[in-house]
Amino acid sequence: MSIGPLIQAWRLSRNESLESLSDLSGISSTLLEQIEADHTDPSVTTIQTLAGALRIPPAWLFESPQSFECLFSDLDDGEEPDTSKPDPVTERILAGSRMDRSLYVLLTALMHAGDQKLLRAAEMSLRSLLKQSRQTMVPWQQRPSGHFEPPSD
Numbered sequence: 001m002s003i004g005p006l007i008q009a010w011r012l013s014r015n016e017s018l019e020s021l022s023d024l025s026g027i028s029s030t031l032l033e034q035i036e037a038d039h040t041d042p043s044v045t046t047i048q049t050l051a052g053a054l055r056i057p058p059a060w061l062f063e064s065p066q067s068f069e070c071l072f073s074d075l076d077d078g079e080e081p082d083t084s085k086p087d088p089v090t091e092r093i094l095a096g097s098r099m100d101r102s103l104y105v106l107l108t109a110l111m112h113a114g115d116q117k118l119l120r121a122a123e124m125s126l127r128s129l130l131k132q133s134r135q136t137m138v139p140w141q142q143r144p145s146g147h148f149e150p151p152s153d
Contacts, residue, residue: 003047004038006061010054011036013065025053055114068108 011021018036022029027049034040042050051058060068110122 002038003042003061004036004040006064007042007050008036010056010061010065014054016054021050021053025049055112057111 011018016024018029018032021027022032025032027046031040031046032050035042035046047061048058051061054061107122110118
């Protein structure tokens, strides 16, 4: 599927009119109409601008909004998530987290809110956690000579 109808689907899923998205993005309504009708291919900058106006990551514009419904809705008790149609990125994230969606949903909610201070704080916290997770123990046999630390059992 080409990107024009997907942009239109995202606009409609966000309950935005053509004019309101045009105002939010600073892109003329004529150009936006041509993009949605698939008469014009948007530039990378235009895609980034539209994604910012819709408050979603630019990559999401290449997938249907229905692919992301599981991220924005809570499951009833006992209900299993429908993973038959997630986009490839979401599929990898969910598979890596063994279907524990909570962190991904929280990050998505932060991105959806669009508050730059919250996003920056989340980014710094995640970078710190990533740095801590990469710190590995050096096996006792590979430590430099003169370094004394008893091995932990």
